[in-house]
Amino acid sequence: MTSTKPYLLRAIFEWAEDNGFTPQVLVNATADGVEVPTGHVVDGQIVLNISSSAIQLHVMDNECLSFSARFSGIEQDIFLPIDSILAIFARENSQGIFFEEGDDELDPDPNPSAAKRNVSEPTKLEPKQKAKRDASHLKIIK
Secondary structure: OOOOHHHHHHHHHHHHHHOOOOEEEEEEOOOOOOEOOHHHOEOOEEEEEOOOOOOEEEEEOOOEEEEEEEEOOEEEEEEEEHHHEEEEEEOOOOOEEEOOOOOOOOOOOOOHHHHHOOOOOOOOOOOOOOOOOOOOOOOOOO
16 A cells, blocks of 8 residues: 555645645755755754745655755755655745654555454344334325
């Protein structure tokens, strides 16, 4: 089963853009595969403006977010594996989604309760008996 995280990222991005907000992502800059300008990293994290007006060559798929943007006047390519993104939110009101560590980890067994079922004891379903009524609840109208 695929992670819901990339779908949620795309949804919040689209919501922010549609409402005139500036979508930003909070990134764990120390995660494997992250390519960001290290001069802008603070405490191992970086906040990036990902609005359509701020970036070029925008790609957001189930594995990564990649784009090019200018930092101090120098164009740089940015690559963010989806698991490195800690939050996506609107700059103007901070509404968005903040992910917990490990939110994007996939469950290796998509139906774990199936393994826990005891198949040696079949359960019998008794049909419900209808309550008997003395008379019909319908009336004849002439």
